[in-house]
Structures are given as C-alpha cells and as structure tokens.
Amino acid sequence: MNMKYISEYRNAGVVKKLLAEIEATVTRAWMLMEVCGGQTHSLVKNGILNMLPDKITMVHGPGCPVCVTPKSMIDQAVALALRQDVIMCSFGDMVRVPGSSKSLMQARSEGGNLRVVYSPLDAIKIARENPDKEVIFFAVGFETTAPANALAVLQAAKLNLNNFSVLVSHVLVPPAMEAILSDEFNTINGFLGAGHVCSVMGLHEYYPLAEKYKIPIVVTGFEPVDLLEGILMAVRQLEAGIATVENQYARVVRNTGNLQAQAVIQEVFKVADREWRGIGVIPQSGYKVREKYQLFDAEHKFSETKNIKVQELDAGCIAGEILRGIKKPVQCPHFGKGCTPLNPLGAPMVSSEGACAAYFHFSQAYETTS
Amino acid sequence: MEKTTERFTIAHGSGGELTNQLLESETFEILQNEYLQKKHDGAVFELSGKLAFTTDSYVVSPLFFPGGNIGDLAVNGTVNDLAMCGARAKYLSLSFILEEGFSIDEFHTILLSIRKAADKADVLIVTGDTKVVERGKGDKIFINTSGIGQVHPNANIDAANIEIGDKILISGPVASHGMAIMSVREGLEFESQIRSDTASVQEQVMTLLDEFGQDIHFLRDPTRGGVATVLNEIARQMHLGISVDERKIPVREQVRSACEMLGIDPLYVANEGTFLVWVKAEASEMALEKLQAVLPTGQQAAVIGSVVAEHPGQVIIRTEIGGRRVVAMPSGEQLPRIC
Numbered sequence: 029m030n031m032k033y034i035s036e037y038r039n040a041g042v043v044k045k046l047l048a049e050i051e052a053t054v055t056r057a058w059m060l061m062e063v064c065g066g067q068t069h070s071l072v073k074n075g076i077l078n079m080l081p082d083k084i085t086m087v088h089g090p091g092c093p094v095c096v097t098p099k100s101m102i103d104q105a106v107a108l109a110l111r112q113d114v115i116m117c118s119f120g121d122m123v124r125v126p127g128s129s130k131s132l133m134q135a136r137s138e139g140g141n142l143r144v145v146y147s148p149l150d151a152i153k154i155a156r157e158n159p160d161k162e163v164i165f166f167a168v169g170f171e172t173t174a175p176a177n178a179l180a181v182l183q184a185a186k187l188n189l190n191n192f193s194v195l196v197s198h199v200l201v202p203p204a205m206e207a208i209l210s211d212e213f214n215t216i217n218g219f220l221g222a223g224h225v226c227s228v229m230g231l232h233e234y235y236p237l238a239e240k241y242k243i244p245i246v247v248t249g250f251e252p253v254d255l256l257e258g259i260l261m262a263v264r265q266l267e268a269g270i271a272t273v274e275n276q277y278a279r280v281v282r283n284t285g286n287l288q289a290q291a292v293i294q295e296v297f298k299v300a301d302r303e304w305r306g307i308g309v310i311p312q313s314g315y316k317v318r319e320k321y322q323l324f325d326a327e328h329k330f331s332e333t334k335n336i337k338v339q340e341l342d343a344g345c346i347a348g349e350i351l352r353g354i355k356k357p358v359q360c361p362h363f364g365k366g367c368t369p370l371n372p373l374g375a376p377m378v379s380s381e382g383a384c385a386a387y388f389h390f391s392q393a394y395e396t397t398s
Numbered sequence: 399m400e401k402t403t404e405r406f407t408i409a410h411g412s413g414g415e416l417t418n419q420l421l422e423s424e425t426f427e428i429l430q431n432e433y434l435q436k437k438h439d440g441a442v443f444e445l446s447g448k449l450a451f452t453t454d455s456y457v458v459s460p461l462f463f464p465g466g467n468i469g470d471l472a473v474n475g476t477v478n479d480l481a482m483c484g485a486r487a488k489y490l491s492l493s494f495i496l497e498e499g500f501s502i503d504e505f506h507t508i509l510l511s512i513r514k515a516a517d518k519a520d521v522l523i524v525t526g527d528t529k530v531v532e533r534g535k536g537d538k539i540f541i542n543t544s545g546i547g548q549v550h551p552n553a554n555i556d557a558a559n560i561e562i563g564d565k566i567l568i569s570g571p572v573a574s575h576g577m578a579i580m581s582v583r584e585g586l587e588f589e590s591q592i593r594s595d596t597a598s599v600q601e602q603v604m605t606l607l608d609e610f611g612q613d614i615h616f617l618r619d620p621t622r623g624g625v626a627t628v629l630n631e632i633a634r635q636m637h638l639g640i641s642v643d644e645r646k647i648p649v650r651e652q653v654r655s656a657c658e659m660l661g662i663d664p665l666y667v668a669n670e671g672t673f674l675v676w677v678k679a680e681a682s683e684m685a686l687e688k689l690q691a692v693l694p695t696g697q698q699a700a701v702i703g704s705v706v707a708e709h710p711g712q713v714i715i716r717t718e719i720g721g722r723r724v725v726a727m728p729s730g731e732q733l734p735r736i737c
Binding site: 034038039040043044072073074075076078079146252388389390 | 658660663716717718719720721722723724726
C-alpha cells in the first residue's frame with residue numbers, strides 16, 4: 029500500500045481550508061448522516077466531529093455490518109461452530125458480537141472450532157485442507173464484501189468442494205436508507221453515501237431516493253479530506269435548496285460501479301427480506317444464496333439450526349435508535365456504564381465501526397470533561 | 399549439532415537419564431558458565447547495593463518470527479523489565495515447560511538464541527529448570543525467566559516522580575513486534591517482511607542514566623497493549639493528563655501500511671525493543687539526541703508528547719489533521735475490521 033496516496037487525503041492544510049469553506053457556506057443548522065461505519069470511525073478517530081461548525085450535526089448511520097447482523101444469525105453461527113464436524117470461519121470483528129447467549133469467541137472457549145480469516149478464499153483453502161470437516165464461512169457485510177463472498181461460492185462450485193458453505197447475512201444499503209427516511213421521527217437533512225459500497229454498485233440506486241425524499245446524497249470516501257469535501261458538497265446543496273446525487277469519491281467510484289462484481293453477485297445471490305439488528309425486518313434489504321447454489325448454503329445444509337429460539341431484545345440497548353440516527357450513543361443511559369466494549373449490551377459497542385464503540389474509544393471521555 | 403528429528407518425550411522431564419543427557423548435550427553445552435557448571439539446585443553469588451528483581455513468562459505463537467524467536471524474547475523481555483527499573487541485568491533464571499512431541503531441533507535453535515541474547519545483554523543464566531508435559535497440555539514450549547539487576551547509582555525511576563511539564567520520549571518506531579507476529583500468524587504476505595523489534599534496550603537506558611540521572615523520571619516498555627495502554631495506565635495511576643502528537647509517533651513505513659490495511663491502530667500494538675521515557679522538560683532535547691545516536695532504531699526516537707495539568711487521568715492525542723481525540727484503554731485484543 030502506498031502511504032503517500034493516503035497522506036494526501038490527511039493533509040492538515042487542506043483540512044483547514046475545507047473547514048473554513050464549510051464555515052463560510054453554512055447559514056442554518058443541518059443534520060447529516062454518514063451511512064458507513066468506516067466513515068464514523070474516521071470522523072471520530074481524526075477528531076473531525078469536534079472541528080465542525082456547531083450548525084452541522086453528524087449522526088451515525090447503520091453501515092456497520094457487525095452492528096446490524098441479527099442475533100438469530102449469530103446464534104446460528106454459534107450453534108454451527110460448536111458442532112464437532114464444523115470449522116467456522118469469520119472476519120475478525122464478528123467474533124466478539126454477542127448473540128442471545130454467547131459470541132463466537134465464547135463458543136471457541138467452549139471447544140468450538142473457529143478461525144479468523146481475512147478473505148472467504150482463505151476459508152476455501154481451509155476446506156481443501158480439511159476434507160473431513162465442513163468449513164463454513166460467515167458471510168456478513170454490505171454490498172462491499174458480497175462480490176468476494178459470491179466468488180468463493182463460485183470457486184467452491186468449480187472445485188466441486190462438497191465441504192464448504194457460506195452462512196449468509198448480507199445486507200444492502202439503499203433499503204436501509206429508505207427505512208430511515210420513511211421513519212416518522214426522521215430528522216436527517218442529507219446523507220454521506222458509503223463510498224466503497226458505491227464502488228461496487230454504482231450510483232443508480234440513489235437517484236430515486238434523492239428525488240423521492242428531497243435529500244442530498246453525496247457518495248463520500250473515508251479519509252479526513254474526503255469526509256470534509258463530502259460534508260461541504262452536501263451543505264452546498266442544502267443551502268442552495270438542491271437535492272441530488274453527487275460523487276465526492278470519484279477516484280474510486282464510477283457511476284456504473286463495478287459491473288463485473290455486480291455480475292458475480294447476481295449469479296450467486298438474490299435479493300431477499302433481511303432482519304437488521306435493532307431495526308427489524310426490512311423488505312428486500314439483503315442477499316440470499318440462489319437455489320442453484322444451495323449446496324453451498326449453510327442455512328440449507330444445516331436447516332435444523334435455523335429454528336433456534338432467539339431472545340429478541342438486547343436488555344436496555346437502544347441500538348435501533350442509534351442505527352437510525354435518532355439518538356447518539358451518549359444519550360443512552362447504559363453508555364460507558366452497563367455497556368462497554370468489554371461487556372457490550374448491543375452490537376454497536378463491539379465493532380470499531382459501531383457508533384457506540386467509536387464514541388467510547390475516541391471521544392466520550394473528552395466530551396464529558398471539556 | 400546435527401539436525402535431528404528427535405522429539406521430546408515425557409521421560410525428558412522425569413529427572414532420570416534422558417533429562418541428564420538433554421541437560422548435558424543441550425542446555426549446559428550451549429549456556430555454559432561457572433554457575434551452571436556446578437549443577438547445583440541454585441546459584442550463589444555476591445551483589446551489593448540497590449537491586450531490582452523481575453519475572454516474566456513467554457508463550458508466543460508462532461515460536462519463530464521475522465526478527466527473532468521465543469528465546470531472544472525471553473531474555474530481552476526480562477532484561478528490559480530490569481532496565482525499566484533503572485537496573486543493569488546481572489543474573490537470569492531460565493525455566494522451560496515443554497510439550498511432549500516438541501522438536502529437539504527447534505529447542506536447540508531457541509537455546510542458541512537465548513545464549514546470543516544473553517551475551518549481548520551481558521547477563522548470565524545461572525539457574526533453571528526443565529519440565530515436560532503431556533501432549534495437548536502445553537503449546538510446544540513455554541519459557542519463564544526471572545532476573546536480578548543492579549540499579550544504576552543515578553537512577554530514581556518512580557511514577558511518583560512524573561511532573562506536569564515532563565516530556566515523553568519514545569526510543570524508536572512502534573508496532574513492529576506485534577505486526578511481525580500478526581503477519582506470520584495470519585499468513586499475511588506483505589511486499590516486504592515486517593521484522594520484530596525484539597532487542598535489549600539496556601545500553602540505551604544506561605546511557606540516559608549516566609548522563610541525565612535524576613532527570614529521567616520514569617521508564618516503561620510498551621509491550622502488550624502498546625503505547626496507548628502504557629500512557630493510559632500512567633495517566634490513571636498518577637491522575638495526570640497526557641497529551642500526545644500523532645504526527646510525532648514513529649512507525650516504520652511497511653508497519654504503517656500493514657496497520658492501515660488491517661484497520662489496526664499502531665498505538666495499541668506490542669513492542670519488544672522500544673521504551674518510553676518521562677524526562678524533565680529542560681533535559682528532553684539532549685536526551686532525545688542521546689537516544690537518536692543509538693543506531694539503528696534510535697534515528698527514529700522522538701518526543702511524542704508531554705504531561706499536562708488538563709484532563710487528568712486521560713490521554714488526548716492531537717490527530718494528523720489537527721483534531722483531538724481521547725486515546726482509550728484497549729478492550730481485549732485488536733481485531734481486524736471487515737471492510
């Protein structure tokens with residue numbers, strides 16, 4: 029990775045100029061939501077929230093895959109991981125998220141076979157090396173991770189791997205944005221769209237949303253300069269009374285997205301209703317493995333684990349309101365008290381991209397003492 | 399010694415013939431010195447003045463990593479803990495817990511590294527123990543070392559000496575050890591190999607104490623949990639504020655790239671040959687020059703922050719872009735992000 033390419037977007041001088049420009053543009057109070065958890069993380073980690081003019085309030089969106097994966101899916105993953113004949117593979121930050129009774133990490137301490145992997149293709153490799161075990165990859169995430177996960181299924185099919193399957197909990201960004209916008213309590217004036225999601229899917233899904241809800245959507249990157257440019261573009265639209273889709277992240281996002289990646293997704297997955305943790309079921313808001321590939325679908329292969337009883341509510345956790353931008357983490361009575369990253373009540377306190385964990389790690393203490 | 403495919407059996411730890419053979423041919427042969435030669439239950443020696451005493455256990459996986467192995471780590475770690483007390487390491491104990499089936503060849507390699515690291519730090523291994531546990535009851539090899547060191551006459555290292563205005567120095571680039579381990583453990587292949595920084599820091603510390611004595615208020619090596627954890631521990635314990643400048647924290651280029659890729663903050667990653675110094679402000683520039691003169695890691699030594707009256711108990715970092723945020727105590731291990 030070339031760090032020079034990144035440091036350009038972390039230039040203190042450019043940041044200062046952009047902040048001054050935002051200050052000069054904004055005349056009224058606006059509430060913007062950054063959709064993606066990576067953006068939340070960057071805003072907080074770089075201290076940007078404290079640098080913005082008071083008139084601009086950032087609320088943090090549902091784009092943290094770990095946060096929105098429902099308990100029922102984690103319970104399924106835990107039940108599968110505890111089987112003697114299974115090796116469960118997962119991305120790192122998924123393993124600490126609590127299900128109804130335990131997380132994957134706790135399942136491992138009870139003898140479950142869990143491997144943290146960086147790519148679903150690592151799981152394929154593990155499956156080839158362990159022909160006597162069923163290797164299951166916990167395929168979570170938004171449109172960003174879907175192509176690689178779909179590719180793993182195609183690869184497994186090509187290799188005739190009959191001991192590999194994916195436990196799919198893929199969710200989609202635009203339906204979640206629509207769910208937030210159609211909520212009667214919605215107060216959001218503009219969106220910073222999720223840059224990496226759009227690099228796969230393109231912009232076309234966002235035009236109808238911008239038009240229907242009269243809301244600016246600026247597809248934005250993740251570095252400080254990206255975020256401030258995105259904020260500036262959204263504020264300019266709002267101040268001018270415009271509501272359209274713009275692309276701040278053009279160095280990565282093409283209007284059409286990545287057509288090849290879309291084709292791979294299309295081949296393996298179909299759009300289906302999905303449950304979101306803290307929000308509930310959103311129609312047509314996720315992916316499911318197509319029947320054609322059901323031999324690689326862990327839910328099909330191990331259908332008995334589907335009917336585990338789930339205790340639905342996280343005791344006292346207001347994740348739903350956090351993920352819809354209605355409340356900020358510090359407004360939760362449990363924040364930093366009964367709920368910390370070591371003992372999370374709900375998922376947004378687990379992942380570094382979860383709004384609660386981001387606040388806990390980077391800003392909560394500072395805000396309360398200054 | 400010739401390459402061997404031999405492996406440890408329970409008998410190697412039973413105290414009988416095999417134990418003796420192993421001690422003769424391996425441990426004593428490689429580590430030999432007058433104290434070990436006596437083959438007694440303990441070592442007898444004379445020391446006078448102020449002494450420091452410490453112990454640590456080493457359970458790293460993988461055992462071998464770019465830049466070192468569990469052997470150097472076990473010597474350097476304990477030598478460094480003594481150095482953090484302002485002491486020069488004199489004598490070490492060395493205990494092994496070996497798992498049945500562990501390769502004697504690998505054991506040999508580890509012993510050689512132990513010898514080399516001990517020589518480098520000018521410390522003698524004077525007593526030890528070897529136990530073998532059944533397969534599955536250990537993880538190849540665990541090492542414990544304890545050490546006794548002689549405190550430098552100028553040293554007065556105590557967190558209670560830390561004052562508002564003190565500068566905080568780091569002796570070299572951070573996060574190399576943790577990222578070296580992670581890249582091997584997770585099978586990540588980066589363009590250039592990341593090497594652990596495992597090394598004794600004793601000489602650097604002694605040089606600082608020779609020159610600046612009482613102006614060196616406190617020392618700590620940021621091993622597990624990294625710089626962020628140490629700074630938080632001190633801020634909390636002494637109820638002082640700590641302010642850090644993100645731009646000043648040295649990180650090797652390839653380490654930074656790896657951290658960036660995995661979404662890991664280098665401030666939370668382990669180091670094994672790097673230390674933090676709390677030094678009186680007036681002496682800080684000269685102390686920095688001294689550290690920078692120690693090659694190869696010293697070049698990147700830096701003043702990374704200071705002790706402040708504001709926000710007691712908290713570490714606040716000035717970010718690359720000029721923002722401010724709290725550096726929190728980490729919770730559990732750092733896990734790579736999904737996207």
